[in-house]
Amino acid sequence: MTDSVSGELIAGATVLLQDTVAGEGPSVRRWCATNQYGFYSMRNVMPGTYRMVVRILGFRTAEGPVAVVNGTSMLKDVRMTQRAIEMQEVTAEAQQTVLASVTGLSRGVYIRSTPSDQNQYLLDGARIYNPAHLGGVLTTFNAEVLHDVQVTVGGVPPYYGGRIGGILDLSMREGTMERLSGSVGTGSLGSNMILEGPLSSSTTFLFSGRRGYPDVLVPYLENDGTPSRQSSSELIAKLSRSLSGSSRLFLSGYVGRDSYSNQVEDTGKRLNNRLSWGNSAVNLRWISIASPSLFLHASAVYTHYGFSAEHFLTGDIFLPPGTSLSSDYGVDDIVLRAHAEHYYDEEHTVRGGVELIHHAMGGNINEFSSQLARLSLEGLSSWELSVYLQDQWKLFPRVTAELGARATTFIGDKGSYSGVDPRFSLLVSLNENLRLYSSLSSINQFIHPYRNSGIFLF
16 A cells, blocks of 8 residues: 555555445445555455445545455455545644643653653664653754554554563655655754655655754853853655565665753853763664565664763862763663564454564763763673564454553573563444454563663663
């Protein structure tokens, strides 16, 4: 399922097979939804002539006759046409609470009463450890490059693991096949630009850059007039290429950097603080339709998160003049992942895969930053291997269950640990307007953020 203009894959479209009984209106014989890569499959359809209807918000309904012949498989690609949606004016008024999700994912999202740093942030499948910008003035990611945002607060599928908080899975656009286009914007808080278009008949690109400067609008942090400086920068790029057959290749990259500095003076003493942190990610993904009922995708990802803090003191009575205290911390991950989806029959869709992660951590945190004691992490290395399986089972016409598990083995410098996380959810459609949903998820987290009463960005 693709966009007829941009050529991008369409996720979440509803595909219906309808038949018409004499004297009655159309009835739905079979239905399914496209996955995040626009793939859909219906197996063991009775021979006959049907009417295929495809619906998704923001696109015109596509429909047409389909003839199913016994013993044969049919490949039918659908190109959807966008449609503008007109609505009456709506005014929304509310008061934001402390634990509410913030518009634009700017200050982090609080889910299931866990700290925001326990959430798992995924950008096109790449884990981003700390994407929030200081102060929450700018949105975490440029919304113009995002294609879809999936927030999972309960019933976590076995595909996800390693974080006890919520899941925020963000997918990027692929870039339009229509023509070379772009936009540039500027304002008091920052400037941004985006450029996209085709490189060839089978390749598209998308490039986005942002530069934030909140200190222009808020030049002073304290009443003493000492200026503070805060800036954010972001680069996002993606290449998409159609290979032979139904295969596609994606190469995406992300670089985000934040910096903050201020100066504090009091009775002849001066403290200069300089802080910087950021994420980098490179992601190579491949997708393919192996058979009419088997969909595959694999990826190789490298991510880096780094943080540094420097405190320069002059005139302090406890430390020599000109003393500099510095801290730094970094996490490097290499991730290999393979995933398969098998549309076994009308009642069962089986999903499974394997994920291998290598963590490399290091850093030295000064007691001035931690307010506790000096912390040294030198050359820590660990491996994390996970295998998961899930069956989406249609028990009855109005009852669907998802049963699965994720088994993880964590191997560190001082030993290995294992855990099996069962996952179960049940959806009951009582009528057209009422549904009952219940889930049970067990999650083991082996890597934990360093949190203390001082600097919170480690």
